[in-house]
Amino acid sequence: MVEHAVETRGLSKTFRTRHGVRTAVDGLDLLVPATGVHGFLGPNGSGKTTTIRLLLGLARASAGEMRVLGRPVPQELPDVIGRVGAVVESPKFSPTFTGRQNLDLLARAGGLPRTRVDRALEQVGMSERAGDRYQAYSLGMKQRLAIAATLLKDPALLVLDEPTNGLDPAGIREIRELVRSLGEGGVAVLVSSHILAEVQQVCTSASIVGRGRLLAQGPVESLLGASTTYRVRVADPAAARAVLERAGWTVRPEPAAPGSTGSTGSTGSTAGALVVDPGPEPAHRVAQVLGEAGLWPDELTPLRPDLESVFLDLTAEHGLAGGAR
Amino acid sequence: MIRLLGVELTRLRLRRAVVVLCGLAIVVPVLIAAATLWEGRPIDARDRAEAERQVAESLAFAEEDVARCEEDPEDWGLGPDADPGECFDVVIGDPSFYTADNYLWRTPLDVGQERTNTGVAVVVVLAIALMLVGATFAGSDWATGSLSVQLLTDPRRGRVWLAKGLAVGLLAALLATVVLTLYWSALGGAAAAWDLSPPDGVWGDVVTSALAGVVLVTGAAVTLYALTMLLRSTVGALGVLVAASVGSTLVPALLPVAAPERWILPSQVYAFVTGRFEYYDPSREPCGAVYEDCVSAVGRGDATAYLLVVMVVVLALSVWSFRRRDVP
Numbered sequence A: 001m002v003e004h005a006v007e008t009r010g011l012s013k014t015f016r017t018r019h020g021v022r023t024a025v026d027g028l029d030l031l032v033p034a035t036g037v038h039g040f041l042g043p044n045g046s047g048k049t050t051t052i053r054l055l056l057g058l059a060r061a062s063a064g065e066m067r068v069l070g071r072p073v074p075q076e077l078p079d080v081i082g083r084v085g086a087v088v089e090s091p092k093f094s095p096t097f098t099g100r101q102n103l104d105l106l107a108r109a110g111g112l113p114r115t116r117v118d119r120a121l122e123q124v125g126m127s128e129r130a131g132d133r134y135q136a137y138s139l140g141m142k143q144r145l146a147i148a149a150t151l152l153k154d155p156a157l158l159v160l161d162e163p164t165n166g167l168d169p170a171g172i173r174e175i176r177e178l179v180r181s182l183g184e185g186g187v188a189v190l191v192s193s194h195i196l197a198e199v200q201q202v203c204t205s206a207s208i209v210g211r212g213r214l215l216a217q218g219p220v221e222s223l224l225g226a227s228t229t230y231r232v233r234v235a236d237p238a239a240a241r242a243v244l245e246r247a248g249w250t251v252r253p254e255p256a257a258p259g260s261t262g263s264t265g266s267t268g269s270t271a272g273a274l275v276v277d278p279g280p281e282p283a284h285r286v287a288q289v290l291g292e293a294g295l296w297p298d299e300l301t302p303l304r305p306d307l308e309s310v311f312l313d314l315t316a317e318h319g320l321a322g323g324a325r
Numbered sequence B: 001m002i003r004l005l006g007v008e009l010t011r012l013r014l015r016r017a018v019v020v021l022c023g024l025a026i027v028v029p030v031l032i033a034a035a036t037l038w039e040g041r042p043i044d045a046r047d048r049a050e051a052e053r054q055v056a057e058s059l060a061f062a063e064e065d066v067a068r069c070e071e072d073p074e075d076w077g078l079g080p081d082a083d084p085g086e087c088f089d090v091v092i093g094d095p096s097f098y099t100a101d102n103y104l105w106r107t108p109l110d111v112g113q114e115r116t117n118t119g120v121a122v123v124v125v126l127a128i129a130l131m132l133v134g135a136t137f138a139g140s141d142w143a144t145g146s147l148s149v150q151l152l153t154d155p156r157r158g159r160v161w162l163a164k165g166l167a168v169g170l171l172a173a174l175l176a177t178v179v180l181t182l183y184w185s186a187l188g189g190a191a192a193a194w195d196l197s198p199p200d201g202v203w204g205d206v207v208t209s210a211l212a213g214v215v216l217v218t219g220a221a222v223t224l225y226a227l228t229m230l231l232r233s234t235v236g237a238l239g240v241l242v243a244a245s246v247g248s249t250l251v252p253a254l255l256p257v258a259a260p261e262r263w264i265l266p267s268q269v270y271a272f273v274t275g276r277f278e279y280y281d282p283s284r285e286p287c288g289a290v291y292e293d294c295v296s297a298v299g300r301g302d303a304t305a306y307l308l309v310v311m312v313v314v315l316a317l318s319v320w321s322f323r324r325r326d327v328p
Helices: A046-057 A077-083 A098-109 A114-121 A139-151 A169-184 A196-202 A219-226 A237-246 A283-292 A308-316 B004-013 B016-039 B045-071 B086-091 B111-117 B118-144 B146-153 B157-193 B202-231 B234-254 B265-274 B300-324
Strands: A004-017 A020-028 A031-033 A038-039 A063-068 A069-073 A084-087 A157-161 A187-191 A206-210 A213-219 A230-233 A249-251 A276-279 A298-305 B276-280 B294-300
Touching: A020 A213, A031 A038, A031 A187, A031 A206, A038 A046, A038 A196, A038 A219, A038 B294, A046 A063, A046 A157, A046 A187, A069 A077, A069 A169, A077 A084, A084 A139, A084 A169, A098 A114, A098 A139, A098 B004, A098 B146, A139 A157, A139 A169, A157 A169, A169 A196, A169 B045, A196 B118, A206 A219, A206 A230, A206 A308, A213 A308, A230 A237, A230 A283, A237 A276, A237 A283, A237 B300, A283 A298, A283 B118, A283 B276, A298 B265, B004 B016, B004 B157, B004 B202, B016 B118, B016 B157, B045 B086, B111 B118, B111 B202, B118 B146, B118 B157, B118 B202, B118 B234, B118 B265, B146 B157, B157 B300, B202 B234, B202 B300, B234 B265, B265 B276, B265 B294, B265 B300, B294 B300
Parallel strands: A038 A187, A038 A206, A084 A157, A157 A187
Antiparallel strands: A004 A020, A004 A031, A004 A063, A063 A069, A206 A213, A230 A276, A230 A298, A249 A276, B276 B294
């Protein structure tokens, strides 16, 4: 078993345009674990889709090395493509063929039994509409069909570029569950998505890219950071702040528009609340210090950064504007 | 490879535009055959009676003109003293022209002549229809983006290109063989039934022309497929086809070439199918009054070389481009 489902080293891609040479991917070192779901995040134009296209042989790299399921690509891509399912950008099928005809042709081209078509259609809930022409499908149905096409192969690696685009909330949840179950079932899933909360819910690891370069990479937990801060609400915030600072901890009033989410799921500032960072000390030490000063806390809530705030911090740090795509 | 070819043949069969174009490739030759047989039916008593009526009518008009001429010869370009015989010569000339045979406005079916007339037209119709099949087949893969999905199943681009090209070529060859066989069978059957069978050797020429037609149609379809794969657009490929057809006629005419007909595309197509295209060649002047002394000809060998060069260049560029360029 290979350690990484996808591995790139110094991967670069430049395009010649009328305005000169544009670098879409710039020395990218990407590592996607062989199991689990890996998020691939970055602002618009950060090179995510280009990287995926390079990995799948749809575009030629200008420099660097790539390995998919342990095999160098594009040289040995034909040997591994049978174990790689992928949806790149929007779903692309023949519009006048039915959904089933489109999948049948792909299954035949891949030398796969036709029973896989029925199974894949069922997996994405498209069995009933499989006989309709593709052009009559909604965007969500097209997306499901594209995912069904990836499942034909029984893949060891699934590459999904914005897989929930166009899906309704129920569809998004279904796909999320499908991706999660595939990841838990031993399939390596590489998901590019701009819905960061969703990535955080599904992914076990992630890579964040900007301007074609890797900004951060690793397990989601480590990307979110080891330290935890707490929201503290007391009757006398000024006194509490002084006590906590005397303990050697960083204390600040809770910002008006924080980019963090409380563990309860609430967002936004809390009037008179403080944010304290006790370093490695646990929550009960904060309560103990305040209690010893007679300032019993009305609220002591752990605040953990989410992937969105990590992403925004990283992209801002590197001067990258825009959303996460 | 066989598996991929089967997939591409199915893809062709499922495309509505392909089905419609194949239908046209059958219907239009059927109409041409029907019109040819109708025009080539044997001359019957009614045709001859109508011709004789027209002869009598023409002679009556001519005799009226002779009378007018005799009254006023100067109106007919003769001198005031012209005798009646001169008027007869000017107006009627050779009286043997006024026969029923010369007033039959169609000729019975001549298989040898049809080989160089409607036979070429049928090949051209087939070539156009199947070029459109090749172009629309490849163009739709690019327009819908489905080619990238296909390459995610088999990334060996050379094989994918070849499988699609073979599918187009097989369809073109099959359809051209069937249509041309039916066309010449219809004409041959009618000629035999009407006792108009051609002389020995004509059917050999017909078979050779039909085989050349099948090769031409197949080559044309595959070339347009390759051109569309190169340009990634049906409209672009058809635009280039039109530009090349017009350009290959205009450019030699504008260049200081003695006989531009020698180099234009339609001449090569005609020569390839019929075996010979004759054209007036000024470089042979003074050639006197004998027509054969003033003409040169493009043979099937010359036409084959011309068309083969065009095809090989387009195919080579197409394969090279498809293997190297990024696929959207």
